[in-house]
Structure formats: structure tokens, C-alpha cells
Amino acid sequence: MSCHKLTVPPPKIVDREFVKPLLCGPGPSDVWPSVAQALTKPILSPICDELFKASDDIRAGLQYVFQTRSNLVLALSGSGHTGMETIISNLVGPGETLLIASRGIWDQRAFIMANRYGIKTETVTIPMDMTFTPAQLEPALKKYRPTALFITHGDSSTGTVQNLEGLGDLCHKYGTLLLVDTVVSLVAVPFFMDEWGVDAVYTSTQKAFSGPAGISPVAFSARAEQKIKTRKHDPPFYFDIKLLAQQWNCYGNTRAYHHTISPPLFWALRCCLQEISKETLPATWARHAASTAYFHKRLRENTFGFLIPKPEDRLATVTTVVLPKGYDYLEFVKYMRAKHNILIFAGLGPTAGKALRVGIMGVNSTIKVVDAVVDAMVDTLVALKKSSL
Template sequence: MKQAQKLVTPVLEAFAQNAKRGFASQRFAARASEEVVAVDNAARKGCDGVLEVPSRLLMGPGPANAYPRILTAQALPLLGHMHPPFLKIMDELSEGLRYTFQTKSKYTLMVSGTGHAGMEAAIANLVEPGDKVLVGNAGIWGERVGILSRRYNADVIELKTPAGTTFSYETLKAALTQHKPKVLFLCQGESSTGTHQSLAGLGEVCRQTGTLLLVDTVCSLGGVPLFADQWGVDCIYSGSQKCLSGPPGASPFFMSERAMEALQKRKSPPATYNLDMNLIGDYWGWFGKRSYHHTGPVSTFYAMREALAIVSEEGLEKLWQRHQDMHHRLWDGLRSMGLKPFVEKDEDRLITVNTIKVPEGVDWAAVVKHAMDTYSLEIAGGLGPTAGKVWRVGIMGFNAKPQNVDLVLTAFQDGLKRQGKL
């Protein structure tokens, strides 16, 4: 007993000495060879106390405000990422995505990450070095897919169209016939320009040329019609924080049987481990028994389960119509002030992210600032090819309501009057 006491006493004395100094300023040496150094407390007060954030109405290009039910879901107790109750939630997410994408494919899941993660997952899994990728560049998102594809050593062929316009079926068919690419990329809802790209008939042409049809629906999923199977789309990625009104951090993702077959026939595995759909698919149960790949963002998946449940409860037809109605309400008011759409053709105009021409002599940034300072209301300026030329107003998900649209109109009216333009 005395021998044990002799061994323990030095440790207790060292512990007591460090306790007197305070653990906030000393690190207890676990090994004799380690030097005890002082903790740098300079940044300690930079993150303490209870978090508070301002309440704002987010009517820009995204994120949109979330339904209260979705916010509440994120406060539910955490589950382990392989616990059966959580795996059941993942199954419900897959089923909800099948409804939202309008597909019978079993290859649906939420990528752990934002829309950019979904974008990279699509390119990394579908494209091998040297593959031809035909990129429809109608704005910043087509531009980024081109950049990303080159980083995966693809042979990128870019089709460009002036900002505010879309690609005709004839133009795309001719390019597909000429180049016969492995992948055709199109952005259904180009939020930088406010255009809505038609996908009609392209799936059939892609099958004739042996091409996979890849579509970005980040700001269109849930806001405008999408029929993955009927239109012959092979891969889709989207965002959680736009028309689905969830928190940022999850990317709805879909692959057709054709896309999965192409993935299985690759000469080499995808050059990414984190976004390899063979491995992520195992986690989501695509191939039978599940296996661990990564820790899914548990609370975000809770939120997205609720987001997809809300879509199902409202029904896609009503959801699409609500977005259409609010788009018309917005433009009825904007036109009464003399404001004009950036996208000239009605059929090319995106209803979820509206681009409004800035009149000559108007300080667009002052209008944006007035909206935020006076109404805690976010509207945005242009992005990429529209920077300094337009305002962008998002009407998405939970925010697609008459009172929100009317507040946007009030903010524009006030902002223009302050500059003597009304």
C-alpha cells in the first residue's frame, strides 16, 4: 500500500500544481518528454455565450427561409449515423426524392454537402479522363461545370448563349449529333441570368448519340416541373436550401440505370473517395447490405426528411402552381413601376429566381441596401454575366407567399422613390 502511495503521490502533486495554475492556461503533460506550454487565450472570447442571429426575410437567389417545422427538426436528439432509426430516415429521404424527381430509379440520395458537392459528384462519377463533355453555358453554373470537368481531365466542348437566353432544341441536337459526347450538361434554372432551360426531347436525342443527360436543378427543383424518367434525364443534382426550403448542406441526387451502368463500366474508379457513388451508394443501401462510408449530417437529414414530407403533403402540382402564381404577382407589381424583365421571352423566364433590369441612372446597390436596412429583406444584385445589370428576387418554397411578394414590391417602390425614379 505504501509502495502504491509513493507512485501515486507525484502524479497528484503535479495535478494539483496544474490545477492551481488553471487548465485554461496550462496543458497537463501526458508524457515526461512533452513540454508543458501555456495556452494562447487571445481568441478565447471570440466564440462564447449563446448565439443570436437577426431575423431576415430571404428573397434573394438563396437560401430561402425554412419552414418552422424544418427548423424544429434540427433540434431533435442526435442518432448514430448507422442506427436503424436513422437508416429508416435515409430510406424515407430516398423515397421522397423519387417523388420529387419523378423517377422509379432506386439511385436517389442526399449528398453530404451543398449543390457544389452534388455538381462534383456528378462529374467525378460520370466522367473519365478524355471523355467528351458538352457543356451548355448559359451563365455562371455552366461555366463552373466546364471548369470542374477540365479538372477531371475531360475534353470539354462549350456551347455558349447570350445572358438571358436559352439553347434551342435544334442547337443542342446538332451539337450532340456532331460531337457525340459522353455527357451533356444543362442547367434547368440558371440563377445568375434568370433563365429556364427546356429539356423537352433531349433525352431521346441523348440516347441516339450514346450521351448521358446531366441537369443542374439547384434553384428549380420543387419550383418548376421536372420529370426525370419521362424526359430521359440520367443524372440530377440539386440544393436543399432553395425551393425545398431546407438548410444548406445537402444535395438531392439522382442517377438513372444508364448512368449507373456507365459508372460500373469505368476503366478506373472515380478520382474522389468522398464522392464515389459506389461507396456512398453502399451507405444508402443501393446495392443491398449497407456499409459505413462517412458520417452523414444527421440533423440536416432530419430537416430534409421534413422538407420532402412537406413537398409530398402539398403535392407537386400545387407546389409548382404556387410558384407560378407568385411569379405573376411579382411581375404585375414590377411592371406597374416601369421595371422590365432581363429575360425577354416568357418561355425562357425562370419563375423561382427573377432577374429585373436595372434602369439607367438607378443605383441598384442602394435599393438592395434600403430593403435590408428598412425591412430586413434580402434581394440581390446580379452575378457573373449579370453583375451590375439586374436585381435578383427569389420566390422559393416557404417564401412563395403573397405577403412576401408584396413586401418586395413595397421595398422596390420605396427604393426607387428615394432616387426620384417613381
């Protein structure tokens, strides 16, 4: 091999200093202090007893945060999008119908994904600043008798939270599975998988979990499991829940190797679940509700508006904030980072140019962070006044 010459020289990869901003966008959010330690736990083989035991801890923690007694609970080795693609490709076969409840950008992603698998898609659309009533969904369920309904619980593009109570029963009446995205809601907002009849749900670690992205919890009901067992199609290998259930020992009898799980992310997720279990769900829900109520009160006092008209539709984690007339949203976001080193986002998809997206969640769901963010927003409002009006 010595006859070969390198044609591409080694690059000079130089470290650049930066001061971490306060992460108050729709995600990722800041992480638990304990996560740093978890990330640097020793690397182990995925087929060691130590990781087997830790994976049992993770599954118990996930049953708690999803509030489910289902055994088919595990974490995918990928971003939140793998959760979406996994539940769709495992549960809906080519030629079958997926009904999509559309009010933001993530349901559009579900639409794009489903079409790639030859799944028939039907959509019920409402204005992006609203949430669904059962009466808006029932006619389509009745008409299409879809294999599944896809709906987001929290929507980070619009800042709404969907009431899911009763939706499971409604879906099951028409033989439809209920698939729910809780990426930006779980742990911050009450969610009861079993009680609400949710058949498949996924979330991600970089929002209210306050962990790093890259490992995505997912859970399936007995109904969904039955569909997986009897389906006639195969999803992509990497997303196949049949195989992943064996790796994660969901049935207590296998530890079959499927792929190499990332140890740092594995330990980090376990650490987040440890923190959440210690705080308890009722306490974290109450903390998010209190911080957000205080945040909204301070926004109102300072001439900021809300994109979402009904207070009960507003998401506890991500608030879509309307600026007074004449302000430019991207300029506002840039100034917040440049002057205050606070990262907030402008609108996305249907809310682009119409709102800021400010995230108060996870470890940042505190009165102190809310005050820092609102004080900076008020300063930015003053600073940009002349240039914009």
C-alpha cells in the same frame, strides 16, 4: 503532456444580436417552421435502425420530387456544388468529353470542375438572357459524341428556365448522357426525370425545398448506373456513388459505412420532403406559378423591367429585374436590407451590374411576401431617386 504551454489563448466569442431578414435572394431561402424542430431531433449514430428507416423515407421522397423510379437516388453530404462535382466525376472519365451548354455562371463552374479531372470540355454558348433550342445543341452532340451533356434547368445567375423536353432523346441518339442541374428549379417548376430521359440530376435543399444547405439530393438513371458500373476511372472517395449507394442501401442489401452523415441535416431534408409530399408537387408548382405571375404583374405596374425578354424563359423562383436608368444595383440591394430588412441580391457573373436577382420561392412563394417585396422595392426606387439621377 503537462510540460506544454498554450501559445494561443482562448478567444472571446461573443454573441451578436441581429434581426433575421426576409430571404428573397436567389438562395438560401427561408425554411419551413417544422425544420427548426427537425434540426434539433436527437443526434444518432449513422448506423442505427432509426436512421436506416429515415434514410428509406428520404429516398422515397427524392424519387417523388425527381419523378423517377430509379433506385440510385440518395443525398450527398455537402453543398449543391458536391452534386455538380459528383455527377461529373462519376460519369465522365479523364480523356472523355463533356459538352457544356453555357448560358450562366453554373455551367462555367462545371467547366472548371471538369478540367480538374482531365476531362475534355466542349462548350456551346448562347446569350445569357436566352435558353437553348435542341437545334442549337444537336450539331455539337453530333460532332463531339460527348460522354455527357451538362445543362442547367433553372439558372439563378440569369433567371432563366430551360425547356428540357426532348433533350434526353436527342442526347441518347448520340450516345450521350444528359446531366441536369436543378438546384434552383426543383419542386418549384415541373420536372420529370424518367419521362424526360435525364441521366443524372442534382438539387439542393436551400432553395425551393426551404431547408438548410449542406445536404444535396442526386439521382441517376439506369443508363448512368451502367456507366458507373463499367467505368475505368475512380472519382474522389467522398463523391463515389458506388460506395454511397451501399451506405444509402440503394439496392436493398447493404448499409455499409462510408462517412458520417450529419443528423440535423438528414432530419431537415426528411422534414422538407414530408412537407412537399403533403402539399403535393402539382400544388407547389401551381403556388410558385401563381406567386410569380402576381410578382411579375406588380413589377410591370411599377416601372420595373425584365432582363429575360421571353416570358416563357423566365424562371419561377428567381427573377432578374432591371431598374430604370441611373440606379446603382448594389446601392439598391443595400437600401432594401438597411431600410426594409429584405435580402435581395445584385447580378452575378454575366448579370453583374445589369439586374437585381429576386427570389420568390419555397415557403416565401406567397402573395403576402410578393407584396412586401414589391412595396419595399417601390419605396427604394423613390428613396434612391435623387441620389442616383
